[in-house]
């Protein structure tokens with residue numbers, strides 16, 4: 370039997386709230402078994418960029434990453450946010466190791482080709498170094514990924530954190546029974562986005578298509594759900610979306626997604 374591995378992604382609204390981040394990291398550090406954390410931090414990059422006089426341009430929830438914004442996100446994602454999270458995990462006896470995709474060649478990508486829109490230095494993932502990640506896990510380390518990859522020719526690339534989480538889960542799917550958790554500020558995928566009690570507890574391919582047609586899945590939830598099904602179609606066992614409370618054994622209110 371394959372060992373289990375949990376891959377958790379925390380959303381921007383959790384990472385940018387000190388109290389919530391602290392609460393989340395305490396829950397995460399207590400999780401049993403092999404685990405990997407992926408964090409975004411787009412909101413903070415936008416804020417810090419602004420202070421530096423660099424305006425952020427977003428299209429469909431994706432950042433147009435020119436040379437200047439690549440410098441900002443490298444400082445914010447791979448530097449400030451990643452190292453803060455790692456230090457907080459160390460304080461909770463979790464032996465975390467911070468990584469971008471360039472570190473240990475853990476995530477290889479290529480610059481997204483220009484079609485209708487030029488996303489600049491945005492990376493589409495080609496592969497994950499599952500051998501190295503597996504070694505790190507066996508050594509008792511907990512990898513913490515920021516939203517950056519590289520092209521193997523010296524170019525760092527900006528890759529959406531939801532995508533990093535699903536690609537890492539897929540890459541490790543042959544060696545591990547992988548569960549992917551998307552942890553954000555809401556209780557799950559909601560029927561009515563303004564009502565946190567309207568959680569849809571189970572989504573499969575048929576319900577997904579219905580929800581898309583009804584326009585219930587919108588904005589940031591569109592690429593997140595696409596990532597969920599991409600992961601499930603490529604060997605990931607289970608995907609869950611919800612508030613951090615879903616990490617505790619007794620919380621039942623979150624969304625589980627299967628094919």
Ligand SMILES: Nc1ncnc2c1ncn2[C@@H]1O[C@H](COP(=O)(O)OP(=O)(O)O)[C@@H](O)[C@H]1O
Pocket residue numbers: 379380381382409430552553554555557558559560561562585586587588589590591593
């Ligand atoms: N049906 C839905 N259920 C929950 N959230 C939804 C739904 N449709 C759209 N959303 C929006 O999607 C957002 C989550 O996407 P995003 O901000 O990209 O996530 P993250 O915080 O993980 O980066 C929510 O904050 C919410 O505003």
Ligand SMILES: CC(=O)N[C@@H](CCC(=O)OP(=O)(O)O)C(=O)O
Pocket residue numbers: 379380381382408409410411412414430431432442491492516527528529530531
């Ligand atoms: C290409 C692209 O858009 N990358 C994202 C990476 C950060 C991210 O995904 O952060 P959240 O999960 O907090 O949204 C960005 O720069 O905003």
